[in-house]
Amino acid sequence: MHTQVKFCKIVGKREIAKNQVELLLENEILAKEALPGQFVHINIGSEKNILRRPISICDAYDNITRIVFEIKGEGTEILSKKNVGETLDLLGPLGTGFTVKKDAKAVVLGGGLGSFPLLYLAKNLTSPKVFLGFRDKEMVCMEEDFSACGPTVIATDNGTYGYNGFAINAAKEAMDDCDIIYACGPTPMLKAVKQIAMEKGIEAEISMEQRMGCGIGACLVCVCKTKSGYDKVCQKGPVFKASEVEFE
Amino acid sequence: MNTKVNFCGVEFENPVVTGSGTFGFGYEYSQYYNLDEIGGISVKGLTLKPREGNKPPRIAEVYGGILNSVGLQNPGLENFLVNDLPFLKKKFSKCKIIANIAGNTLEDYIEMGRLISQSNVDLVEMNISCPNVKHGGVAFGTDPCMVSEITCKVKEQCNKPLVVKLSPNVTDIAAIAKAAEAAGADGLSLINTLLGMKIDINSRRPILNNNVGGMSGPAVKPVAVRMVWQVANNVNIPIIGMGGIQDGNDAVEFMLAGASLVSVGTQNFVDPYAAVKTVYGIEEYMTKHGIEDVNELIGAVKPW
Ligand SMILES: Cc1cc2nc3c(=O)[nH]c(=O)nc-3n(C[C@H](O)[C@H](O)[C@H](O)COP(=O)(O)OP(=O)(O)OC[C@H]3O[C@@H](n4cnc5c(N)ncnc54)[C@H](O)[C@@H]3O)c2cc1C
Ligand SMILES: Cc1cc2nc3c(=O)[nH]c(=O)nc-3n(C[C@H](O)[C@H](O)[C@H](O)COP(=O)(O)O)c2cc1C
Ligand code: FES
Numbered sequence: 134m135h136t137q138v139k140f141c142k143i144v145g146k147r148e149i150a151k152n153q154v155e156l157l158l159e160n161e162i163l164a165k166e167a168l169p170g171q172f173v174h175i176n177i178g179s180e181k182n183i184l185r186r187p188i189s190i191c192d193a194y195d196n197i198t199r200i201v202f203e204i205k206g207e208g209t210e211i212l213s214k215k216n217v218g219e220t221l222d223l224l225g226p227l228g229t230g231f232t233v234k235k236d237a238k239a240v241v242l243g244g245g246l247g248s249f250p251l252l253y254l255a256k257n258l259t260s261p262k263v264f265l266g267f268r269d270k271e272m273v274c275m276e277e278d279f280s281a282c283g284p285t286v287i288a289t290d291n292g293t294y295g296y297n298g299f300a301i302n303a304a305k306e307a308m309d310d311c312d313i314i315y316a317c318g319p320t321p322m323l324k325a326v327k328q329i330a331m332e333k334g335i336e337a338e339i340s341m342e343q344r345m346g347c348g349i350g351a352c353l354v355c356v357c358k359t360k361s362g363y364d365k366v367c368q369k370g371p372v373f374k375a376s377e378v379e380f381e
Numbered sequence: 382m383n384t385k386v387n388f389c390g391v392e393f394e395n396p397v398v399t400g401s402g403t404f405g406f407g408y409e410y411s412q413y414y415n416l417d418e419i420g421g422i423s424v425k426g427l428t429l430k431p432r433e434g435n436k437p438p439r440i441a442e443v444y445g446g447i448l449n450s451v452g453l454q455n456p457g458l459e460n461f462l463v464n465d466l467p468f469l470k471k472k473f474s475k476c477k478i479i480a481n482i483a484g485n486t487l488e489d490y491i492e493m494g495r496l497i498s499q500s501n502v503d504l505v506e507m508n509i510s511c512p513n514v515k516h517g518g519v520a521f522g523t524d525p526c527m528v529s530e531i532t533c534k535v536k537e538q539c540n541k542p543l544v545v546k547l548s549p550n551v552t553d554i555a556a557i558a559k560a561a562e563a564a565g566a567d568g569l570s571l572i573n574t575l576l577g578m579k580i581d582i583n584s585r586r587p588i589l590n591n592n593v594g595g596m597s598g599p600a601v602k603p604v605a606v607r608m609v610w611q612v613a614n615n616v617n618i619p620i621i622g623m624g625g626i627q628d629g630n631d632a633v634e635f636m637l638a639g640a641s642l643v644s645v646g647t648q649n650f651v652d653p654y655a656a657v658k659t660v661y662g663i664e665e666y667m668t669k670h671g672i673e674d675v676n677e678l679i680g681a682v683k684p685w
Pocket of ligand 1: 442
């Protein structure tokens with residue numbers, strides 16, 4: 134059997150926070166195959182912007198795959214205009230996701246957009262401690278979803294909601310007593326996670342971002358530096374062991 | 382209907398191959414369809430020794446195309462011959478394998494030509510757009526004398542059909558093509574990417590860490606078609622035409638301009654089935670226009 138390009142009907146659409154769009158995609162195989170931390174590569178159907186856009190799988194259940202994205206540039210803008218009933222052409226699930234250590238004492242750490250891919254992971258953990266950081270109150274989202282998985286602390290950079298400061302600072306104590314840290318977010322945060330994990334001698338898995346071409350491992354444009362050289366984020370990643378990644 | 386094309390003595394089931402660097406070593410796309418449905422694949426550019434490539438970001442999107450600056454990251458020729466080629470040859474019986482090679486020195490190219498001669502690769506595609514480290518980084522492919530020397534020397538060592546891949550970043554591509562032909566090239570392929578640049582106006586930084594990169598995709602097609610046509614008018618060896626091919630109609634356009642084979646590159650990123658759909662598209666065109674043999678299309682443009 135060959136892998137197929139998947140056609141998914143949009144069956145739900147919502148703006149969950151400022152410029153943050155959630156789409157519910159209907160495709161049974163995609164939802165069944167999806168693993169936490171994997172992504173889909175979406176054809177936005179524009180002749181000007183020809184590349185597909187990589188978006189993480191936020192959640193998957195029954196025949197539904199949930200994605201959430203921020204409107205950043207032209208591609209995500211086009212994507213945000215797609216409506217319920219329209220069909221998206223996407224590749225996926227792609228890449229290597231998180232190692233789900235179900236019963237481990239886990240800290241789940243998300244920064245901004247990096248929070249989205251962590252939900253499906255958190256749902257698959259017995260008792261995760263979740264820390265999510267956002268720029269300000271307007272950007273905060275998915276608090277209830279995460280709270281249903283485990284104790285969830287929301288942090289805002291400007292203190293307009295929840296903990297005043299970065300999520301990683303809010304997570305300090307929890308990280309002192311945990312087996313594994315799962316993180317996704319801005320590079321400085323991931324770098325700090327790597328350092329903390331190395332110092333404490335605990336495991337950490339971080340999800341990396343890079344501009345992509347094919348999304349399936351054929352073009353070598355999406356690399357990040359690791360101990361073994363430049364590895365493909367779309368195939369070996371997006372989730373890497375923090376100890377493997379070399380920040381340039 | 383005949384879609385077979387004999388290219389430099391190698392029989393291709395149909396005229397569609399894939400562009401080097403856009404199709405890995407075939408494995409990834411073979412998960413989407415049987416590669417025996419297309420004529421052949423040109424594998425990622427190989428160098429004598431493994432190469433790490435450039436710092437990311439290595440891709441930028443531009444109007445109707447992309448820029449890339451991969452910098453020839455590859456596991457090295459030997460690794461390919463030992464690990465990837467046997468897989469391809471075992472799994473696919475009809476799909477022809479084109480080894481794309483690149484070097485920093487003349488000696489690299491010669492040695493690679495020699496090593497490949499002992500393998501069951503079907504054709505060699507020699508990328509001469511790379512900077513020549515011994516000659517202060519000037520690309521081999523921009524100087525007819527260097528093109529002549531390198532083609533001649535590699536040809537001496539290499540018993541496979543030798544296709545020279547031309548860079549469009551030159552003033553007179555026909556002159557380079559003629560030099561390659563005179564030096565013994567069996568075929569030509571063109572175009573490689575056009576040097577371009579994209580700057581993020583907010584950060585004032587180029588998107589590519591390498592600052593500049595090679596442009597490909599639909600936006601380059603008119604330039605590529607023109608170059609294929611000019612080259613076809615000046616040489617008698619067959620051509621693999623490429624640059625922005627999205628479908629069967631684009632492929633036919635290249636064939637009319639003078640290409641015997643066509644190559645699908647960037648479009649694979651948009652649609653993993655792009656190459657195989659191009660095969661079907663050519664067949665549809667043939668049916669619609671009552672063409673029995675695809676070879677009739679080669680160079681059949683009627684210029685004013
Ligand atoms: C594995 C992975 C998972 C992702 N998951 C999500 C998610 O769940 N939600 C979300 O909001 N965003 C996610 N992103 C980021 C998202 O892909 C970019 O924000 C998006 O591609 C921007 O496209 P654009 O056309 O709006 O921006 P433009 O800047 O116009 O895009 C131009 C080009 O650059 C690429 N690009 C720009 N920014 C990024 C980036 N940060 N990462 C990768 N490529 C980029 C685009 O894909 C496009 O090819 C993910 C990225 C990766 C690599
Ligand atoms: C990501 C990428 C990597 C490439 N790597 C190579 C390479 O290693 N060797 C080579 O000869 N051409 C390379 N090319 C050029 C393509 O083979 C082709 O000549 C060019 O992209 C034009 O065709 P297209 O518009 O259909 O992509 C690369 C192109 C892209 C987009
Ligand atoms: S995007 Fe092509 S290898 Fe990762």
